[in-house]
Amino acid sequence: MAESTVNARGYTIEELFSRARFRFDYYQREYTWERDDVAVLLSDLRRRFLRRWNPRDDRDRVDSYPSYFLGPYVYYKRDGGTHLVDGQQRITTLHLLLIHIRNLLMDQELNDDATSLHELICTIRKGRRTFTVDVLERVDLLEALLARKPYDLPAMASPSVTNLWARSQDLEELFPEDLRSDALPYFLDWLLDRVYLVGIEATDKEGGEEIFESMNDRGRKPGAIDLLKSFLLGKADGHQDSLNQEWRGMLTTLLNLDRNAPSEFIKTLLIAQHAELSEGSQDQAQITVAFHEWVRLRQDHLGLVKASDFTSFTRSIVLMSYLYDRLVQASVTVVPGLEPLFYNAVNGLEGQMTLVLASIRATDDQATVDEKARLVANYLDLSYVHRLVNNETMDMEVEIVRLIPRLRACSSIEELRVILGVEIADLPDLTPLNEYRLQANNRRQVRYLLARMTAFVERGCGQPDRIEVYLEAKVPYEIEHIWANHPERYPEVRIDEFQAWRNRLGALLLLAKPENASFNDSPYDVKVKYYYGKNRLAASLSALSYQKGGGNTPFRSFITAAGLEGMFQAFPDTFGKAAIESRQALYRAICDRIWNPEEIGFVLPATPVSRRRPTIRRYLVEVSDLIAIGLVEVGAELRGTRRDEAFTARVEPDGRIRVSEHQVFPKLSTAGEFVLNRQSCNGWAFWKIETSDGWVPIKTVRDYALSRGLLGQPPEPGEAFRS
Numbered sequence: 001m002a003e004s005t006v007n008a009r010g011y012t013i014e015e016l017f018s019r020a021r022f023r024f025d026y027y028q029r030e031y032t033w034e035r036d037d038v039a040v041l042l043s044d045l046r047r048r049f050l051r052r053w054n055p056r057d058d059r060d061r062v063d064s065y066p067s068y069f070l071g072p073y074v075y076y077k078r079d080g081g082t083h084l085v086d087g088q089q090r091i092t093t094l095h096l097l098l099i100h101i102r103n104l105l106m107d108q109e110l111n112d113d114a115t116s117l118h119e120l121i122c123t124i125r126k127g128r129r130t131f132t133v134d135v136l137e138r139v140d141l142l143e144a145l146l147a148r149k150p151y152d153l154p155a156m157a158s159p160s161v162t163n164l165w166a167r168s169q170d171l172e173e174l175f176p177e178d179l180r181s182d183a184l185p186y187f188l189d190w191l192l193d194r195v196y197l198v199g200i201e202a203t204d205k206e207g208g209e210e211i212f213e214s215m216n217d218r219g220r221k222p223g224a225i226d227l228l229k230s231f232l233l234g235k236a237d238g239h240q241d242s243l244n245q246e247w248r249g250m251l252t253t254l255l256n257l258d259r260n261a262p263s264e265f266i267k268t269l270l271i272a273q274h275a276e277l278s279e280g281s282q283d284q285a286q287i288t289v290a291f292h293e294w295v296r297l298r299q300d301h302l303g304l305v306k307a308s309d310f311t312s313f314t315r316s317i318v319l320m321s322y323l324y325d326r327l328v329q330a331s332v333t334v335v336p337g338l339e340p341l342f343y344n345a346v347n348g349l350e351g352q353m354t355l356v357l358a359s360i361r362a363t364d365d366q367a368t369v370d371e372k373a374r375l376v377a378n379y380l381d382l383s384y385v386h387r388l389v390n391n392e393t394m395d396m397e398v399e400i401v402r403l404i405p406r407l408r409a410c411s412s413i414e415e416l417r418v419i420l421g422v423e424i425a426d427l428p429d430l431t432p433l434n435e436y437r438l439q440a441n442n443r444r445q446v447r448y449l450l451a452r453m454t455a456f457v458e459r460g461c462g463q464p465d466r467i468e469v470y471l472e473a474k475v476p477y478e479i480e481h482i483w484a485n486h487p488e489r490y491p492e493v494r495i496d497e498f499q500a501w502r503n504r505l506g507a508l509l510l511l512a513k514p515e516n517a518s519f520n521d522s523p524y525d526v527k528v529k530y531y532y533g534k535n536r537l538a539a540s541l542s543a544l545s546y547q548k549g550g551g552n553t554p555f556r557s558f559i560t561a562a563g564l565e566g567m568f569q570a571f572p573d574t575f576g577k578a579a580i581e582s583r584q585a586l587y588r589a590i591c592d593r594i595w596n597p598e599e600i601g602f603v604l605p606a607t608p609v610s611r612r613r614p615t616i617r618r619y620l621v622e623v624s625d626l627i628a629i630g631l632v633e634v635g636a637e638l639r640g641t642r643r644d645e646a647f648t649a650r651v652e653p654d655g656r657i658r659v660s661e662h663q664v665f666p667k668l669s670t671a672g673e674f675v676l677n678r679q680s681c682n683g684w685a686f687w688k689i690e691t692s693d694g695w696v697p698i699k700t701v702r703d704y705a706l707s708r709g710l711l712g713q714p715p716e717p718g719e720a721f722r723s
Contacts, residue, residue, distance in 0.1 A: 007201040014192035017120040020082040031160040062189040072198040095133045100171045104680035180680040181669035228292040237307035250321040272357035316362045340377035351396035358407040379420045390428040391665045421602040433588040435662040438503040440679045450510040454537045460558035480509040506584030509538045543570040624655030638687040647675040
């Protein structure tokens with residue numbers, strides 16, 4: 001019997017990164033994963049882990065959690081390295097993920113876990129660091145990420161390095177909030193020990209290429225799109241040839257967007273317009289897994305009875321595909337009138353197309369389609385901004401389930417204006433902008449606010465809309481600190497308060513990266529002269545902007561038209577605390593105008609609306625649960641310390657955590673991240689609360705409630721908490 005030339009076995013993530021040094025041959029394609037790919041990976045891992053995690057578990061219980069398969073990879077060994085033929089994208093992204101988790105562990109001072117993880121990320125041999133994914137051109141970037149230092153992307157960086165840098169930024173922004181707290185070490189254990197890939201080893205490069213081709217090209221089975229077409233056309237009323245041509249035209253159009261666009265369109269359309277989304281319904285999950293099978297099983301629900309029904313249904317899919325194509329293109333590049341679609345795509349609100357399609361009918365004309373899309377996208381943008389300044393996350397899963405039935409019921413644009421106006425009236429207001437500042441976890445959001453404000457002022461002055469340039473990822477505009485990082489220049493500010501003032505929104509601008517790097521360390525009186533030649537929002541710091549005549553006339557007219565008289569003012573020589581407060585008030589006023597619901601087309605209710613928005617619970621216990629059973633009092637003081645720094649907070653009636661007049665957080669962890677200015681904090685351990693046994697971590701109170709079975713019922717009369 002001939003000896004097999006192929007070996008295959010499963011490897012956990014820990015085994016994968018502890019036993020191999022991955023290399024790529026010259027013919028390998030570049031690292032090409034996009035933000036959406038990272039988002040899907042994180043979402044899948046998070047969902048699978050949280051399905052089983054219990055904060056009361058010992059960490060060794062993670063060994064019994066369900067495993068998760070990330071797919072195969074193909075490799076061969078040569079010269080002491082593992083050469084990947086297939087799997088580069090996943091393994092490269094996993095390597096980035098391990099670096100990010102290691103940094104989060106350092107934030108929580110879980111140093112032993114961080115050290116163990118460090119050994120999977122890289123090794124030290126003869127004084128030289130070698131990364132597990134061993135590609136020479138990536139070393140400088142990986143070194144910077146590991147050291148948490150800024151990285152200047154070279155002008156001539158390769159596509160792989162450029163994309164790698166962008167995905168590292170995405171990981172910081174997309175890593176789930178509910179994995180950054182006390183779940184973090186458990187998630188790491190699960191990721192390393194219960195997530196695995198299957199390695200398929202070939203004897204050499206040629207054998208690896210043959211395996212890769214066999215897996216990807218030969219014997220291609222019909223896909224879900226093919227099976228759906230076959231089913232629908234087979235039931236149609238004799239128009240198969242014309243329907244087939246229409247279907248093929250649809251595929252040709254959508255494939256110009258992306259190779260997965262046809263399937264994504266069908267899933268999006270079915271969920272938006274046909275799926276049942278009531279509690280207990282499995283429609284959304286079944287459509288996502290096998291939409292062709294869902295259509296076959298749900299014929300009656302879809303009204304597919306007669307042959308003519310199948311013909312009409314098929315043609316409605318084709319018609320909607322062309323509307324979808326236009327809307328997707330508007331999310332990729334700015335289309336006048338549909339700008340919020342682009343904004344939402346930049347902010348990663350991937351579910352927006354589902355909500356937009358839920359509001360559209362196949363009989364709508366183009367103007368109606370555009371206006372409905374603009375309204376829905378504007379609602380999402382406005383909702384996103386209101387939530388981010390209130391330190392809340394926007395859960396698109398919740399929004400889709402909650403809003404789709406209401407959007408389907410809107411037959412006209414006016415109905416849509418009213419129903420979304422009711423939703424807007426229930427949003428938290430923008431008051432926290434009065435104290436909003438740059439933090440470890442909100443750089444992307446701050447950059448977005450600055451970009452929108454900068455473009456708003458320029459448009460108001462009659463200049464071209466440069467928002468697409470300001471939000472461009474590959475040649476980024478950067479956040480500029482008006483205060484250089486020199487506390488000694490600002491004796492009016494205590495040293496321990498300097499960074500908090502320096503990071504206030506009113507002390508920030510948006511400038512092109514080369515401009516920012518060239519003078520960001522200069523004194524203010526030097527900077528302000530340079531600002532005058534830049535965008536109008538930066539130039540407004542200079543007294544020259546307010547002189548009559550010349551090129552300042554449009555700016556002065558804009559101030560009047562926008563009702564911002566007295567808000568804009570020059571700071572020609574110095575920029576201190578009072579200037580930051582003034583500038584913060586200006587930015588708040590600009591944001592009020594940009595995100596004014598009535599100005600962008602919504603009809604607000606005549607009387608205030610107040611109701612509790614549904615949320616998906618991420619934990620077994622929330623602070624609100626401890627309030628409900630009497631173990632935590634409303635208004636209770638919380639204390640946290642880090643080395644010689646002390647922080648305080650208060651418990652709000654709804655269980656949120658207030659750390660200052662305008663800064664309230666939905667979670668203990670996010671409140672801890674804010675005061676510590678870190679990307680990760682185990683809030684249950686960080687914050688302490690006073691009990692009859694003194695000040696104890698609030699985790700102790702939570703564990704007490706769980707161990708006594710108190711959740712869902714009040715404590716016995718006279719029963720007091722004791723740790």
